[in-house]
Amino acid sequence: MARLYKLDPLTDPRWLRFLQSHPDASIFHTPEWLEALRRTYRYTPVVFTTCAPGAALTNGIAFARVESWITGRRLVSVPFADHCQPLANSQDELRELVGATCAALPHEACDFVELRPLPGSSRLFLPRNRDAEMRGTFRSSARFHLHTLDLSLPLEQLFQHTHKSSFQRKVRRAEREQLTIARGLSPELLRKFYVLLVRTRRRHGVPPQPLAWFHNLAALFRDAMTISVAEKGGQPVAGIVTLRHKSTVVYKYGGSDERYHALGGVAGLFWSAISAARAGGAHEMDLGRSDLDNPGLNVFKERLGARAAILEYYRCPPAAAAAQAGAGHSRLARRMCTYLPDRWLIAAGNVLYRHLG
Numbered sequence: 001m002a003r004l005y006k007l008d009p010l011t012d013p014r015w016l017r018f019l020q021s022h023p024d025a026s027i028f029h030t031p032e033w034l035e036a037l038r039r040t041y042r043y044t045p046v047v048f049t050t051c052a053p054g055a056a057l058t059n060g061i062a063f064a065r066v067e068s069w070i071t072g073r074r075l076v077s078v079p080f081a082d083h084c085q086p087l088a089n090s091q092d093e094l095r096e097l098v099g100a101t102c103a104a105l106p107h108e109a110c111d112f113v114e115l116r117p118l119p120g121s122s123r124l125f126l127p128r129n130r131d132a133e134m135r136g137t138f139r140s141s142a143r144f145h146l147h148t149l150d151l152s153l154p155l156e157q158l159f160q161h162t163h164k165s166s167f168q169r170k171v172r173r174a175e176r177e178q179l180t181i182a183r184g185l186s187p188e189l190l191r192k193f194y195v196l197l198v199r200t201r202r203r204h205g206v207p208p209q210p211l212a213w214f215h216n217l218a219a220l221f222r223d224a225m226t227i228s229v230a231e232k233g234g235q236p237v238a239g240i241v242t243l244r245h246k247s248t249v250v251y252k253y254g255g256s257d258e259r260y261h262a263l264g265g266v267a268g269l270f271w272s273a274i275s276a277a278r279a280g281g282a283h284e285m286d287l288g289r290s291d292l293d294n295p296g297l298n299v300f301k302e303r304l305g306a307r308a309a310i311l312e313y314y315r316c317p318p319a320a321a322a323a324q325a326g327a328g329h330s331r332l333a334r335r336m337c338t339y340l341p342d343r344w345l346i347a348a349g350n351v352l353y354r355h356l357g
Contacts, residue, residue: 002050004100009034009047009062018057018087024118026286027245028081029062032220037064037079040213041354046075048101050093059088059097065110068355073110079357080209082146082289083311085118086125098125102137102316113138113316119146119309126314138314146311147287147301151278158274163303167267174268179230179237181272185218189227193239196229196255198342203258205334207349214241214253228273230265238265242273249277250286270304 009015010031019025034045043064051057063075078084088094194211201208229239237260241253256266277285287306290297
């Protein structure tokens with residue numbers, strides 16, 4: 001078994017150099033994302049690698065250490081990310097790195113390790129035979145859809161590939177309504193977006209993420225982050241947050257006022273974001289994960305012309321995966337969230353998200 005080393009991705013310059021050269025590196029590997037986790041939730045970022053200190057990096061897995069008296073102690077790669085591929089320069093090196101990570105678990109004082117690899121990549125690091133699997137390794141713990149939109153086509157063709165009635169007509173409705181779209185990172189724009197986010201999370205029966213999380217993302221990512229808000233006569237109707245990394249634009253958060261859905265603000269915002277991403281040289285838009293049992297969200301992304309793949313998370317030891325398989329918000333908790341005053345709903349998010357990473 002290869003020897004495992006640790007490095008601090010916030011201070012070790014090798015990590016950023018490695019990310020700049022690796023094709024699977026994403027926004028969720030970056031020091032900015034990891035630092036936002038540290039500032040907001042007090043998670044400790046760490047990278048596991050088989051490369052000795054001082055040597056150039058050829059592999060690494062980014063983690064954040066979550067320590068919660070409610071949900072336990074764990075290493076997650078990485079919290080609140082849709083995916084975070086273990087990185088290596090060869091399949092053998094990747095398999096060796098993941099195996100060493102699982103073997104190191106007893107020395108890390110945590111209950112389990114969770115990986116969130118890209119779709120289809122688990123074959124690169126899972127055991128090749130059943131006996132190895134039964135001895136204990138990473139096992140599937142959750143499954144989602146991941147939607148991505150190819151931006152290589154001309155803009156006119158991208159629009160023609162969207163759904164005529166549920167998207168194209170709504171974009172044209174937004175144009176007829178003369179909705180305005182403001183973009184940037186100003187405190188006022190963030191405030192407008194957050195009001196929409198709180199309203200949307202209430203509809204879904206869950207608390208909003210802490211406002212501090214968005215302040216920290218904005219402070220760290222700067223020009224790589226954009227808040228877009230659609231308004232009608234000064235009234236915010238929909239908002240989204242996107243992040244840019246290399247040639248990929250990531251849609252990460254969204255909110256809307258359901259009283260104005262008929263105006264087409266959501267469709268107008270997404271088409272504006274797609275247009276801006278392509279004009280800025282992006283090759284792909286990552287639309288994020290969706291629960292398999294959320295047909296509304298899955299259909300919406302498919303009608304944008306995006307393709308879906310199965311996104312699978314893995315945990316070690318396997319017993320942890322089985323124990324967590326049924327975790328989720330209860331129906332009663334969701335119902336309670338829909339009736340809480342805004343300040344209580346926001347306070348609940350400020351307390352709970354640190355335990356959910």
